[in-house]
Amino acid sequence: RQRRKAAAKRGAATPPPARANNRATTSAAVPVQIAPVAGIAAPPQPLPPPATAIPNRQRLAPSITGTVEGQPRRRVLKVDNDPFGAVGFYAGSMLLKPAIELWGGYDTNPNRVRGGKPSWLYMVSPELQAASDWERHSLTADLRGSYTGYSLRHPSGCDCVSGNLMAAPLPVEIDRPAFTGRVNGRLDVSRDTRILGEARMGVGTDNPGSPNIESNLQRYPLFNSFGGTLGGAHNYNRFELSANGSVDRTVYQMSTLSNGQRLSNEDRNFNQYAGTLRGGYEVTPEVKLFGEVTLDRRERDVAFDRNGYYRNSRATTVRAGSTFELGRLITGEASIGYTMRTYEDPRLRDLNGLLFSASLIWKPTGLTTVTLAAQSTVDETTVPGVSGVLNRSYSTTVEHAFRRYLIGTLKAGISTADYDGS
Numbered sequence: 361r362q363r364r365k366a367a368a369k370r371g372a373a374t375p376p377p378a379r380a381n382n383r384a385t386t387s388a389a390v391p392v393q394i395a396p397v398a399g400i401a402a403p404p405q406p407l408p409p410p411a412t413a414i415p416n417r418q419r420l421a422p423s424i425t426g427t428v429e430g431q432p433r434r435r436v437l438k439v440d441n442d443p444f445g446a447v448g449f450y451a452g453s454m455l456l457k458p459a460i461e462l463w464g465g466y467d468t469n470p471n472r473v474r475g476g477k478p479s480w481l482y483m484v485s486p487e488l489q490a491a492s493d494w495e496r497h498s499l500t501a502d503l504r505g506s507y508t509g510y511s512l513r514h515p516s517g518c519d520c521v522s523g524n525l526m527a528a529p530l531p532v533e534i535d536r537p538a539f540t541g542r543v544n545g546r547l548d549v550s551r552d553t554r555i556l557g558e559a560r561m562g563v564g565t566d567n568p569g570s571p572n573i574e575s576n577l578q579r580y581p582l583f584n585s586f587g588g589t590l591g592g593a594h595n596y597n598r599f600e601l602s603a604n605g606s607v608d609r610t611v612y613q614m615s616t617l618s619n620g621q622r623l624s625n626e627d628r629n630f631n632q633y634a635g636t637l638r639g640g641y642e643v644t645p646e647v648k649l650f651g652e653v654t655l656d657r658r659e660r661d662v663a664f665d666r667n668g669y670y671r672n673s674r675a676t677t678v679r680a681g682s683t684f685e686l687g688r689l690i691t692g693e694a695s696i697g698y699t700m701r702t703y704e705d706p707r708l709r710d711l712n713g714l715l716f717s718a719s720l721i722w723k724p725t726g727l728t729t730v731t732l733a734a735q736s737t738v739d740e741t742t743v744p745g746v747s748g749v750l751n752r753s754y755s756t757t758v759e760h761a762f763r764r765y766l767i768g769t770l771k772a773g774i775s776t777a778d779y780d781g782s
C-alpha cells in the first residue's frame with residue numbers, strides 16, 4: 361500500500377518541478393512481488409514476457425496462452441476428482457448428470473422357488489444426479505429407477521414346475537418396476553450451525569419368493585414409500601451435535617388376481633414417526649467417531665391385520681461407528697448397532713437383533729475402485745405368528761477402467777431375510 365505524501369508546511373518553499381532530461385537513457389524494469397494485505401486486493405501481476413523471448417521450439421500461440429491484447433485471461437479449470445465418471449452439464453448453478461443403462465441377461469430362477477424355471481430378462485435403468493455449485497448452502501439429488509421385464513409367463517393357477525395346481529400359484533406376470541429418490545438440502549445459518557433436510561421416495565414390490573406374496577396374482581402389487589426428515593446440527597469445536605425428526609408412510613396398491621378380482625392391502629399400510637439424536641467427535645480431520653440413538657413408532661391404518669394381529673410397534677435403536685477419509689485411498693462410513701422392537705399384540709414376541717451399516721470406497725489405483733456395502737433393516741410382514749423381517753445384505757463391487765470407454769465390473773453379494781418366529 362502506497363504511503364500518502366506528507367502535506368507541505370505553511371510558509372515552506374515549494375520545490376521546483378523536475379526538468380525533463382532529453383538525453384537518451386536506458387532502464388531495466390525489475391519485477392517486484394507485492395504480498396497481499398488482508399482485506400485489500402492484490403495489485404495485478406505483470407504479464408508474462410513476450411513470445412519473442414521464448415525459443416522457437418517452446419513458443420505457443422497467444423490465443424492458446426490467453427495473452428492476446430484485449431482478450432480475457434483463460435479461466436482455470438477445476439480439478440476433476442472422477443475423470444472416468446459422467447461428464448454432466450450445468451443448468452445455472454446446478455451440475456446435472458443424467459444417464460440411462462440398458463441391461464440384458466439370463467436368470468436361472470426369477471421366481472425364487474424350488475425348481476423354478478429360467479427366463480431371459482431385460483432392464484432399463486434411467487438415473488439423474490444433481491449437485492449445487494454454491495459458496496454457501498447445498499442441494500443434492502439422486503434419482504434412480506429401473507424396469508425389469510422377463511420373457512417367462514405363467515399360465516393362471518400353474519406352478520410351472522410339475523404342471524399341477526398348487527396352493528399358492530405363481531404370478532402370471534413377474535415384471536418388476538422400481539424407483540429410489542432422495543433430495544438433500546443444507547442451509548448454513550452460521551459457520552457452526554446448519555439446518556438439514558431430506559425428502560425421499562421409493563417404489564417397488566415384494567421380493568419374489570417372499571411369504572408376503574398372495575396366491576393366484578396377475579402381477580406383483582406395488583408399494584410406495586415416501587417421507588421426509590428435518591433437523592439441525594451445531595459444532596462445538598471438535599464436537600458435533602445433531603437432532604432430527606422424520607415421518608414416513610408406506611402404501612400398498614390393491615392386488616389384482618388372475619381372474620380379475622381385486623383385493624385390498626390396506627392392512628399393510630402404516631406410518632412411521634422417528635426421532636434421532638447423534639453426537640460426533642472429530643479425532644482428526646479425516647476420522648470422526650459418532651454415536652446415535654433413534655426412537656420410532658409404527659402405526660397401521662387398520663388396527664388388526666387380515667389374520668387378526670395387532671401390529672403397531674415401537675423400537676429403540678442404538679448405533680456407533682465412524683466416518684473416515686484416509687487421503688483418497690479409503691473413504692466411507694461404517695457402524696454397528698442393536699435394535700429392540702416391541703409389538704402391542706402379546707402374541708408377537710419382541711424383535712431384537714444386530715444391525716450393520718457400511719459404505720466403504722477403496723481406490724488402490726487411479727483406475728481401480730473397490731466398494732464394500734452392508735445394510736440391515738427391520739421390515740413388516742403379514743405372516744401369522746411372525747413379528748417382523750430382519751433383512752441383511754452384504755456386497756462387494758470391483759471396477760477397473762481398461763480404457764475411458766471400457767470399464768469392467770465384478771460384483772458379489774448375499775442377502776438374508778429372517779422371519780422372526782417362523
